[in-house]
Amino acid sequence: DIQMTQSPSSLSASVGDRVTITCRASQSISSYLNWYQQKPGKAPNLLIYAASSLQSGVPSRFSGSGSGTDFTLTISSVQPEDFATYYCQQSYSIPRTFGQGTKVEIE
Amino acid sequence: EVQLVQSGAEVKKPGESLRISCKGSGYSFASYWITWVRQMPGKGLEWMGRIDPSDSYTNYSPSFQGHVTISADKSISTAYLQWSSLKASDTARYYCASSPRRIAVAVQGGMDVWGQGTTVTVSS
Numbered sequence: 565d566i567q568m569t570q571s572p573s574s575l576s577a578s579v580g581d582r583v584t585i586t587c588r589a590s591q592s593i594s595s596y597l598n599w600y601q602q603k604p605g606k607a608p609n610l611l612i613y614a615a616s617s618l619q620s621g622v623p624s625r626f627s628g629s630g631s632g633t634d635f636t637l638t639i640s641s642v643q644p645e646d647f648a649t650y651y652c653q654q655s656y657s658i659p660r661t662f663g664q665g666t667k668v669e670i671e
Numbered sequence: 672e673v674q675l676v677q678s679g680a681e682v683k684k685p686g687e688s689l690r691i692s693c694k695g696s697g698y699s700f701a702s703y704w705i706t707w708v709r710q711m712p713g714k715g716l717e718w719m720g721r722i723d724p725s726d727s728y729t730n731y732s733p734s735f736q737g738h739v740t741i742s743a744d745k746s747i748s749t750a751y752l753q754w755s756s757l758k759a760s761d762t763a764r765y766y767c768a769s770s771p772r773r774i775a776v777a778v779q780g781g782m783d784v785w786g787q788g789t790t791v792t793v794s795s
Contacts, residue, residue, distance in 0.1 A: 598781040607768075607785035607787060619781075651715065660780060
């Protein structure tokens with residue numbers, strides 16, 4: 565299985581801050597990397613697919629980058645509705661593993 | 672509207688069997704894989720397996736192979752996740768997900784439609 569490691573596991577930020585979350589794969593996954601946002605009690609929501617493609621309807625303050633083994637999700641100016649847990653997921657091979665999640669909290 | 676609607680919460684005893692469902696609507700159900708994802712209380716997302724509804728071909732994570740069965744009935748646009756003998760450690764919320772909204776997402780393996788989740792509680 566490909567292992568996905570996110571860092572940090574949690575972070576505190578203030579509204580308007582720039583937030584960066586990293587995700588590292590245990591082997592190269594090309595650009596087969598997706599990012600999801602999950603709020604408490606809700607299903608995950610796709611933000612970014614193919615490492616850097618913004619899903620329809622997702623605000624442009626979200627962006628993704630990277631390829632191979634190292635990837636980044638950036639929120640350019642975090643808003644109150646962005647406080648949630650974020651997961652990366654590789655879709656390069658089966659099983660399509662998730663990272664352990666990064667919780668973004670209000671500072 | 673494109674959506675996946677899951678069956679309701681279940682409370683079971685260890686050793687009992689269970690099947691939960693995920694019904695798709697608003698799109699060609701048989702054209703897109705259905706994936707099942709587990710989330711244990713307070714924990715992260717775990718990819719369990721997936722099914723191609725057109726021919727019921729399945730892939731499983733080694734962590735779940737042999738403990739759950741994924742199936743589908745394309746005639747009623749419904750996928751299933753079942754257990755023959757539940758354990759307390761199966762207590763979790765289970766989501767189904769698929770990729771019917773954008774072809775580009777489907778090709779890349781992202782999941783752009785999710786069910787609301789089914790909570791399964793296993794307790795004696």
